[in-house]
Each structure stands twice: as structure tokens, then as C-alpha cells.
Amino acid sequence: MLNKRTEQVLFAIVQSYIASHEPVGSRFVTKKYSFNLSPATIRNIMADLEELGFLIQPHTSAGRVPTDRGYRFYVDYLPEHMAAVEEKNFLTAYMTRLESLKEDLNGVIEGAAKTLSENSSYIGVSAPLKPEKTTLNRVELFSYKGRHIAVMLLTNEGIIKHKLIRMEQEVSPRTLRRISDYLNQEFAGYGIDDIRLRLVREMSKEKAFCDILITKAMEICREALTFPAGDIYMYGLPEFIGLPDFSDRIKEIARAIEDKHLMVRLLEKVCQEPGGASVLIGSENPVKEMRGLSMVLAPYGQGGRPAGTVGIIGPTRMDYNRAITMVEATARFITDFLSDGA
């Protein structure tokens, strides 16, 4: 579709714009990148690229700026053209920073979001491993002040969850003991999701026999294994709004980003998709408040299956190369950690 030379010019323009945030003119391209072409030729090429929708000029006498489509080209073109050496150096430095997260078993995933933001000056996000996707190590139920039950759930992935359930009637510690023993003996090692399903099935069976006590117990079990829709971790908003990009739309954008619901859905969607980092550029974003932003997301896995997502949110003119490097490294890191770290 584009000939080689045109591609190179487009690539150079996007790269240069990402670095400088200033519309890039024909003269600049000839100077900085040595195509051995005159500005006039470059201008012709740029005019073509504009016609094809890869570039626009903010106004007649400015240079050109990439469109979302331009960025898309850049990102797809990227893998073949990474400046490998420098990037490798950065990567190893970044990896050592990740290593320090291993200290805190519970904090790896939250820490990943933090690290991403700190190293990019964009926003780092991570969706924690959903308890439903994990396997039961043990669950404990305690009676608390008569009418409450304290639940502690421990998974084989090193996640601890707790909750307090308010009951209608008091349940004796002995009964609780028996319920949790039952759960642990029957279900240790199984996926939380599966257990919940089986419990529901059992429940409906028991109901047929009208055994209220057992039904109650089942209900407690089910409750004990249900947790509120996972939050996501997000760091770097203050840095981000300090970026010169959005001085106007700040409010709108800040709100979109803080809307965790949207975010959660987005991250979950990406979580399904296999492979490396996905890049969503500006208008490609399904959430319309986030046009003008780009996201680089990658799933991390647990036992071979994708289990959560980490990523970066930044302006469309973010440093994709760097971002992709970081996000992929982070996802790999968490995957490794989950499989052998704990």
C-alpha cells in the first residue's frame, strides 16, 4: 500500500513527533533523518500521507501531526525497527526495579501498576488476579460477636481475602468449624469458581429435601467464596495531568480514568486476548471519553491461562516503544512470579 520510502518517512515523522510534541515540517525531516531528499520531495510525500489519512496539519502553515491512523502504522511497524541496544539497557534496568517487588507477596500486582507509572510518567494500571480465578488453599470461618461470621480465604496463589458476613441468626462455632472443615477437605486445590458452581448445584439438590440446616450451611459457603467485583490499581494520575497535553480536557479525562467500572471491563476484555501487548490508540478505544488517550495493555497468566491485565494509559503521542517494552516485561514478570515465586 505504501512504498518503502513513504513508510520510512511516516515512521520518522511519528517518531519525531513523539519525541518533541511539535508538528514536524519537511525541512526537519530532511535534516534529522538522512533520506538524501530535498524538503520539496518530502513535502510531496507528506501531502500524500495526509491524503491517505496518516497525518494532518493543525493549520496551513504548521508541520504535520500523526493521526490515530498514523500512530497505528507506527506501532505495527515498530517491532521491525526497534533501536535494540538502548532499549535492552533500559529493559534490564527496569527488570531490576521490578525485582524489588518480590519482597511483598501480596503487593506484586499493585506494585506493578506503581512501577509502571513511575517509570513512564503515564498512568500505570493493573487488574488483580480475581479470587474467582484462583484455587483454594484453605478457608476458615469464625464466629464473631454472635451474629457475624468472619471469613478468611487463602488461595494457592498467595492471595488472602477476608470478609465479614452478617447473619440473621447466630451460628455456633462448632457448626462453622464443621462447615469449613467440609470445604477444606472437599475442595482444597479446586478453582474457586468451580467450587461456587458445585455449591449452587448441591444447594438446589438439598432444597428438594428441604433440609434447612444444610441449605443454610451451603449458603454460608457460597457467601464466603464470593467477593465484590475486583478493584483495579491505578497510579500516576497527578503526574499525568501535569503533562502539557491536555491542559483543557483535564477534567473530562480525569473522570474517565477514575471511572473504575469502565476500566475494569476494558482490562477484562484485553485479558482474554492472547499474545503480547495490545495497543489501543485514541479513537480505537471503545470508551469514548477516552478518545485522545492510548492504552498499552498485556495480560499476565496463571497456570497457563490469562488471569489479569497490566498496562499503561497515556496520551496518544506516548512513547509506544518504551511503553510496550515495559508492559510486556511487567506482564511476564507477574506471570513468572505467580508460577514459581510464592
Next chain:
Amino acid sequence: MLNKRTEQVLFAIVQSYIASHEPVGSRFVTKKYSFNLSPATIRNIMADLEELGFLIQPHTSAGRVPTDRGYRFYVDYLPEHMAAVEEKNFLTAYMTRLESLKEDLNGVIEGAAKTLSENSSYIGVSAPLKPEKTTLNRVELFSYKGRHIAVMLLTNEGIIKHKLIRMEQEVSPRTLRRISDYLNQEFAGYGIDDIRLRLVREMSKEKAFCDILITKAMEICREALTFPAGDIYMYGLPEFIGLPDFSDRIKEIARAIEDKHLMVRLLEKVCQEPGGASVLIGSENPVKEMRGLSMVLAPYGQGGRPAGTVGIIGPTRMDYNRAITMVEATARFITDFLSDGA
């Protein structure tokens, strides 16, 4: 120091500025508030007030704007001059909104920050009840994958905490059982802080006898009862940066606010102070990045002693009256909840 009339004028000016965010001129004061004085007289008074440091004019031909000192006067003057009726209505409406927090035992304090922000368009903060300040209901230790210990701590205030401790050597489930039984029998009902202290004392005693096993156990106990410095809850940043006030200093301010360390210290300080809401206005703020912001904070109590803080962060020209009403109501609400809710 100021005569009655001067005070009234100052009060009127501050109030009016808070409402409109525009420098207020002499003519406006005579119109809006019926002092039966001519603009010229008001001008004289205003000139005096400026000399005394309560007002400044942004430039020669603008109206006056309160200084921090002006706000301080206003806040101190406020209690005697609340427009009681309207405020009462607001208060009852607000209280019902708070009521809905009772649903979720764990979320009251977090919810308080949310509610504060939602009802003020400023930033709501709350510092959770520190586990150290609570009393032990029970603690449980579980062996996890050999070299780890999972701890669950349940306090009489309804707080559950958990953590995972990495050990050098494996500790048998039986030993853990004995340790937790010991803790529960010996210390149930005691303050976590006290327990920690006593454990340290015991430890040094034991050390003298070189009993490694017991020392180890003590150490586990102590670890189990130690938790990372509490986070604080904070909501409303996106709304806040949308306010017209700080279009320039956004970055700086956003960073100051996100710096949880500073915040935690600040909140803890206020937590010590008895009585109703404390108001920190602009330059009164010990944290210099937060000059230009005001905070309204009030401690909530637990068993008679102050246990945490809730509050609002806003621009110096915030609606103090409303803010104080809300913060005090929220603090009272949490205090009540802790004493009888659970």
C-alpha cells in the same frame, strides 16, 4: 481589635467572595448587604482591613479578596452567624446519605471519604482506624506452603487484617496452633499496641535464657500484629482539579495531595486534638506544597479516645460553613457507629 461594624463588613466580603469567587467591590457590599452606608464609607473600612492584612486587592482597580487571615477571621466568626435553618435542612439530608454506609461493616470509613467528596465537590479524606489502636478479638495463624505463615487478625471493632509472613524455616501447624491459642487466651480484649509492647518485653526476657524456640514464637507473634502504616482513603481528585481555582498549579497540588505520607502525618496530628473540626487555612498548613489549599478535619473516636480523622481538602475559598457541618457530622457518625453499630 475590630469594631462590630468592621467585622460585619469583613464577614460579608469573605462570604460574598466564597460564593462568587470574584473580587468584591465596595458598591457590591452596599447593595447586597444593607449596611446603610455609602460605597465611600465601605471603601474606607476596606482600606483599613487591607492595612490590617485581612484583605488584598489583586490589582489597583479590582475589588478585594480575603487573605488567609481574612478566612481565618471568617471561620472563627462563623459559629455565631450560621444561617441555621437552611443548614439544618442540608444536614439532615446529608445524614441520611451517611446512613446508607452502615450496610457494609468494613466500608464505613472509606465510604465516609467518598460521601464527603461527593457532597462537596472537594476532596474527601479519611484515615482508617489503625489496627494498633484496636483491641484483639482473635488472631489465627496458618501454615502456608511450608515456609509461609498466613495471619488473620480480627478486632473487636470489626476490622479484619491479614498478612503473609515469609519464614526462614518451616514452622509446624501444631506450633502455630499453640502460638495462636496462646495469643488468644492471653490477650483477647487487650489493645493491639499493648500486646505488642508486652511481647517485646517478654522477648528480651526470654532472650536472656537463650530459648531460641520461644524467642522465635514471640517474634512471630510480634510480626503477626504489626501492619504497614495505614493508608488513607481519598476521593474526588478528578472533580477537584476541574475546579477553576488552580488551572495553573494543578500539577504541584495534585502531587502534594497524592503524597500519602504527608497526609497521614497531618491527619494523625489532628487526630490528637480534641473537640470539633479543625480548620487549616492556606499558609497555616504545615506542609508547604499545600499552601493555597484549606483543610477541614475532625477526629472520630473509639471507646472515648480519638482513633482516626476524616476531613475535606479544598481551595482556600471553599465553603467553610458547609464543610464544617459535613465533616463534623461525618466524624460523629463514625464515632457512633463504632460504639454501637458493629
Next chain:
DNA sequence: CTTTAGCACTCTAATACCGAGAGTGCTAAA
């Protein structure tokens, strides 16, 4: 046919200038 030099053209950003409006401070009278 492609590339290039030259040049006129367009648009922005910076600067200065002007006039209207707002609000003041001061003076002199009530």
C-alpha cells in the same frame, strides 16, 4: 517520470495599542 529550486501564499504567535469598564483613593463638602 521524478526530483528540486524558487517563490508567493497562508496561518500563527507575539506585540503593541486602544477604549471601555470597574473600582479605587482622595478631597472637600455635608
Next chain:
DNA sequence: TTTAGCACTCTCGGTATTAGAGTGCTAAAG
């Protein structure tokens, strides 16, 4: 002590001007 009157100051919005950057087009060169 208060007030009316008035000159003064400063901001804000609009307009004009200019310098500079970068383009598109044309016509010549490779």
C-alpha cells in the same frame, strides 16, 4: 464621621501589525 464627586489606575477584550515557519505550486533539471 459620612458622603458625593472626580480623577486616576489597572484589567480585559478587541484590533492591527509583524516576523517566522511551513506549505503548495510551478517550472526547470536530472
